[in-house]
Amino acid sequence: MNMRIPILKLHDCLLISIQWELDDQTALQFQEDLLHKIHETSARGVVIDFTSIDFIDSFIAKVLGDVISMSKLMGAKVVITGIQPAVAITLIELGIRLEEVMTALDLEKGLEKLQRELGD
Amino acid sequence: MRKKIFQYVQSHSDEILIEWIELMRTEADERAFQAMSDQMFTKTSSEFIQLVMSNFSDSEEKFQKRAVDFSEKIVRLGWPLAMITEGLRVFGQIVEQGMQRSGAIDQHSYIDFTAEINNWVFPMYKTITEAYTTSWERTVSLQKIALQELSAPLIPVFDKISVMPLVGTIDTERARQIMENLLEGVVSHRAEVVLIDITGVPVVDTMVAHHIIQAAEAVRLVGAKCTIVGIRPEIAQTIVNLGINLEDVTTTSTMKKGVEQALAATSRQIVGVQE
Amino acid sequence: MDSSVKIINEWDIVAARQLGRNVAKELGFGTVDQARITTAISELARNIYLYAGQGEITIEKVENGAKKGLTIISCDEGPGIPDLRKVMEDGFSTSGGLGAGLPGVKRLMDEFSIESTPGEGTLIKSVKWLR
Incomplete structure (x- = not known):
């Protein structure tokens, strides 16, 4: 019943658009898949888009925060994009700050930000 | 009778x-x-x-x-x-x-x-x-x-830059309203920088500061940057005296400085036109 | 109309928040409050799954005079919580998560009460009022 989240490669970046509600298993599977893909492709940047996600709880936030730190360790910068206002508010009220994460309004701006960060 | x-x-x-x-x-x-x-x-x-x-x-x-x-x-x-x-x-x-x-x-x-x-x-x-x-x-x-209704409008002033003037006392209920308006506005105006103007907020205590910090963090999560402008001397004093940590939030004293910084952050500046 | 979901495995967490989201939508909560309610349910359901093994999440509509709202009741017969004050402190977590759990739920909702007896179980009630 697990659906895997597709990870696309664009030049030296990886693009992920999360399209449906994350359950725990899918989130953990995604963590695994992304790290493997970074290793495999030597990607330098990752953009994860959350436009279609309408809620994130503390577990998913933890998995997400972890995968961002892990990616950093592997030399890939992560930008998350498209966090909905309602999601941002609940995260803040939960006390989750996702510090040190780069953010952008949408996929396009996220990619631009990543390019700037990578110095292209 | x-x-x-x-x-x-x-x-x-x-x-x-x-x-x-x-x-x-x-x-x-x-x-x-x-x-x-x-x-x-x-x-x-x-x-x-x-x-x-x-x-x-x-x-x-x-x-x-x-x-x-x-x-x-x-x-x-x-x-x-x-x-x-x-x-x-x-x-x-x-x-x-x-x-x-x-x-x-x-x-x-x-x-x-x-x-x-x-x-x-x-x-x-x-x-x-x-x-x-x-x-x-x-x-x-x-x-x-x-x-x-008076709460807080988000006003787009330039491409990518919006301003939210706050007026009056901020309680928890209003803080929520402000936060929602702010974030919905940032997303719908596609703002990259938001200036929150607190010139009209009479008292900034620990709770108000807490709400402002939360708002700034939420703005960052949706993918924009937040600057607090309108920090008057007495407000700077109370913030420091109360031991409130506003270090993770960008702040400036005037709207003018805030706009200049916002333009710089979006790689633009205002130049005079030569006649 | 009350409805409840038994929490036995991880998938039930998804079912519980789905139920909560539907009821919240039906009652006319805005998107932000829908997200708050869904997230609170998710936290509570996960607590049941992680600590009690099994339990139940019940969603009720409530009315108090002119106010309408939604109550989330989380009930389990797990080991209970020995130190309530401690779990309500920010940053406290026994599972290695972010420790946002219960204080987070309290912040997301308008009303929050918890009763727990070690060895017997935990009952948490929280209400969100329609604005």
Whole structure:
């Protein structure tokens, strides 16, 4: 019943658009898949888009925060994009700050930000 | 007996009114007089007495409606509720004393009279206070809505730059409203930088600062940058004295500086045009 | 109309928040409050799954005079919480998560109460009022 989240490669970046509600298993599977893909492709940047996600709880936030730190360790910068206002508010009220994460309004701006960060 | 009271009240209505106003002036709450002119006071008083008298002649429904109309009016005029309850008591007192003087009641019929007066006055108390509180509650809820509407607009000033001026005291309810407006606005205006102007916020205490920090963090999560502008000297002092940590939030003193920084952050600047 | 979801495995967490989201939507909550309610349910359901093994999440509509709202009741017969004050402190977590759990739920909702007896279980009630 697990659906895997597709990870696309664009030049030296990886693009992920999360399209449906994350359950725990899918989130953990995604963590695994992304790290493997970074290793495999030597990607330098990752953009994860959350436009279609309408809620994130503390577990998913933890998995997400972890995968961002892990990616950093592997030399890939992560930008998350498209966090909905309602999601941002609940995260803040939960006390989750996702510090040190780069953010952008949408996929396009996220990619631009990543390019700037990578110095292209 | 009811008829007797009614007849007395009817035939002495002018005297009762004058005596009532006289008594109320000495007994009632000062606020009632400050709220309006002498003339207005007399006019409203006579309306009140008429309302009380109409309770004899009008049907229940008609009286109810009159009471509601009158209550709405006095709520608007700022008459306190105590003025009404006190007014009813004084009215009863005047009628009682008047009827005693004129010999309409004696010791023998006094019990009858009190029973009748009570039957008459108590339901009226209930109707009028209910009508009064209902109009009052409605006024309060309307004001609450008005306050919410005043809350906080997000104004796009340049491409990618929006401003949110905050005015007045910020409580938890307003803070939530502000946060929602702010984030929805950032997303719909596609703002990259938001300037929150707190020039109009009179007091920045730990709670207000906490709300502002939360708002700034939420803005970062949706993918924009947030700067707090309008930090006045006394606000800077209270922030530091209270030990509030605003270090993770960009702040500047004036809107002008804020706009310059915002333009710089989006790789733009304002230049003069050569003639 | 009350409805509840038994929490036995991880998928039930998804079912519980789905139920909560539907009821919240039906009651006319805005998107932000829908997210708050869904997230609170998710936290509570996960607590049941992680600490109690099994339990139940019940969603009720409530009315108090002119106010309407939604109540989340989380009930389990797990080991209970020995030190309530401690779990309500920010940053406290026994599972290695972010420790946002219960204080987070309290912040997301308008009302929050918790009863817990070690060895018998935990009952948490929280209400969100429609604005």
